[in-house]
Amino acid sequence: MxxxxxxxxxxxxxxxxxxxxxxxxxxxxxxxxxxxxxxxVYCFGGLTFFVTVIQILSGMFLTMYYVPDIENAWRSVYYLQTQVQAGQIVRGMHHWGASVVIVMLFLHTLRVFFQGAYKKPRELNWMVGVLIFFVMLALGLTGYLLPWDNKAYFATVVTLQIAEQVPFIGEMAKTLLNGDPSIVGAQTLARFFAIHVFFLPAALFVLMAVHFIMIRKQGISGPL
Incomplete structure (x- = not known):
């Protein structure tokens, strides 16, 4: 068939x-x-991609139940975990996968660095890989607020305070992320959700496509 x-x-x-x-x-x-x-040690790149696929699929499932507003965000997560069949498993996969993908990406980056695979002619691919690393970190950061519990709330307050201290663009970065400059609230949650679900995945898809195309053209780097 x-x-x-x-x-x-x-x-x-x-x-x-x-x-x-x-x-x-x-x-x-x-x-x-x-x-x-x-x-x-060459498996870390493939494992990173595998966990990323799991994150995408589990995230798509979570968005079917998640409600991105301050009145229903925590309730929707609680409903998903307690009432939806296999909901707790899928959310657990997404929760722990966020940490696993960072670990795998870090190990992959270490392998590339210590084996000198970032050198000519792969300098551009190394820079793309570093950008992927930062996008992954941003995905973990923006996703942390979405359950809208106390830990996520106060962690985001600290994150915004750190962003505010960035030279020259600190105030603009905080305003972009927070929306309302006076309080972490509905606008903050809405913006973090949009960044987490739309903007960062779009950037990740483009960067990964470029990364794979260059690996295909340049081949896998030789041994140390």
Missing amino acids: LQKMYDWIDERVDITPLWRDIADHEVPEHVNPAHHFSAF
Whole structure:
């Protein structure tokens, strides 16, 4: 059945050459764990992508129940965890995945740095990877407020105070994030939700596409 569907689509769109170009890619021997134990350090990039996919899918599920206003945000999270089938599991995956993806990305960055994979001709890809790191941190930061509990509220207050201390653009950054300059409230939650769900994922998709395209063209870096 699946083969028939594939053949039907391929006959009209000719996707086989594109698929072969993506999938039929020779992997260097030094990244094969069966031949070199040190090849496991090359897995951190793939693990980061895998956890990112889990974060996207679980986040899409959470948005089906989450209500981004100060009256119902906490209630919607509580309802999701207590009333929705498997809701607590999916939210747990998203919650812990936010930490795991940062750890995997950090380990991947360390591998690239210590093996010198950021050097010519991969300098641009290194800069793109650093931008991805900052986007991931921003996703974790903006998502922290969304449950709208006491811990999230006061953590966001501290975050906004830190943002205000940034030279030259501190006041503008705080206003952009907070909305209402006098209190962390409905505008803050709405802006953090929009940034977390729309702006940062869009930036992440673009950066990851560029990152993968350059990896495809330049190949995987050699061993240390």
